Amino acid sequence: MVALILINPHAAGGRARKLQHPIQAWCDALPAQSEQPLIASPESIEIALALVSELPHRTRVVVVGGDGTLNQMLPALLHGGHEVGLVPYGSGNDCARAWGLHRLSWQQALAHALHARSSSIDVGRIELEKKAIHYFHSSLAVGFDASVGNRALAGPQFLRGLPRYLLATLRELAHLKNWYLKVEVDGLLIHEGATLLASALNTPTYGGGMPAVPHALINDGQLNLLVGGRFNRLQTLLMLPRLLIGKHLGHPRIQCHACSNATISNASLVPVAADGETLGFAAHIEVTCIPNALQVVKF
Numbered sequence: 001m002v003a004l005i006l007i008n009p010h011a012a013g014g015r016a017r018k019l020q021h022p023i024q025a026w027c028d029a030l031p032a033q034s035e036q037p038l039i040a041s042p043e044s045i046e047i048a049l050a051l052v053s054e055l056p057h058r059t060r061v062v063v064v065g066g067d068g069t070l071n072q073m074l075p076a077l078l079h080g081g082h083e084v085g086l087v088p089y090g091s092g093n094d095c096a097r098a099w100g101l102h103r104l105s106w107q108q109a110l111a112h113a114l115h116a117r118s119s120s121i122d123v124g125r126i127e128l129e130k131k132a133i134h135y136f137h138s139s140l141a142v143g144f145d146a147s148v149g150n151r152a153l154a155g156p157q158f159l160r161g162l163p164r165y166l167l168a169t170l171r172e173l174a175h176l177k178n179w180y181l182k183v184e185v186d187g188l189l190i191h192e193g194a195t196l197l198a199s200a201l202n203t204p205t206y207g208g209g210m211p212a213v214p215h216a217l218i219n220d221g222q223l224n225l226l227v228g229g230r231f232n233r234l235q236t237l238l239m240l241p242r243l244l245i246g247k248h249l250g251h252p253r254i255q256c257h258a259c260s261n262a263t264i265s266n267a268s269l270v271p272v273a274a275d276g277e278t279l280g281f282a283a284h285i286e287v288t289c290i291p292n293a294l295q296v297v298k299f
Contacts, residue, residue: 001060002061003061004040005023005039006042007023008048008063011066011068011069011090015089017041017247019089037062045073048073049072049076052080058080058082059083060082060085060114061073061082062085063087064106065092067090067093070084070137070275071275072283073135078135081295085112085113085114086101088097088106091164091274092152092165092206093208094138094207097209098187099298101298113297116297116299118297119296120294120295121218121292122202123290123294124202124290125289125290127282127285136200136274137203139200139203139206140201140273140274141199141273142181142198142285143178143195143198143271143273144197148168165208173233178192178194178231179194179195179293181264181266181270182266183225183263184261184262184263184266186259191227191241196229197227197228199225200224201223210243212243221260221289222290223260223287224255224258225258225287228253229255239251261287261289262286265283269283272285
């Protein structure tokens with residue numbers, strides 16, 4: 001079956017567009033006996049989703065982009081049962097870190113994505129207000145983390161990865177807010193009160209490489225819910241160095257719970273994001289782990 005290379009021209013602040021011709025030349029140079037993959041660079045997510053929805057079941061789709069690109073394609077990829085390869089070219093690339101791809105050149109990543117074997121990973125399912133369904137491969141963020149992600153999306157294009165998220169974090173500190181959240185894990189109440197953040201992670205890192213849950217695995221059939229209680233500006237600022245080296249989990253106001261499902265609710269609306277992409281605001285969030293939901297090409 002012919003593979004599809006799907007380039008997001010808007011990824012990495014538009015820098016991924018410059019890969020279109022080099023990728024075409026790379027494919028043209030493949031041995032004559034090799035199957036030539038199809039290459040597409042749709043200008044909108046709607047066109048990309050329509051293109052993937054027309055593919056035969058279990059086609060190998062190589063996504064050229066970052067966490068947000070893959071997140072937007074998840075509904076069509078899951079529905080078609082497709083195998084997913086990745087050429088990391090985004091701002092955060094936490095998925096690439098979890099898949100062992102983030103140190104590869106695009107040529108190495110592309111060759112691996114086209115020819116290596118796939119294996120299954122878990123995916124998170126989000127239900128907002130008991131009606132809107134979304135998915136994530138890396139992280140769901142609620143509260144402070146979601147607000148930081150929104151600022152990172154609007155941040156300077158010349159910054160990528162962790163520096164982009166750190167700048168967004170510092171800017172968000174000026175508008176710091178705690179929300180009164182009720183958090184249940186697998187049916188048990190684990191937190192109720194003032195809350196800085198509640199994030200469900202499938203990957204060990206988020207926010208461009210911050211090791212939020214260093215022990216997380218992408219194929220263990222569970223998510224890891226990170227809950228931060230009440231923090232003021234100074235306490236949040238002092239927590240950042242610990243987060244950057246993965247030493248925050250011992251803090252008395254930080255909880256981390258492995259779970260199959262969790263419910264996060266609030267009397268008022270709280271910001272929500274998935275894989276760095278904003279989902280707007282919600283007062284009731286249900287998150288569920290779907291084990292072995294996606295076939296991917298890891299390193």
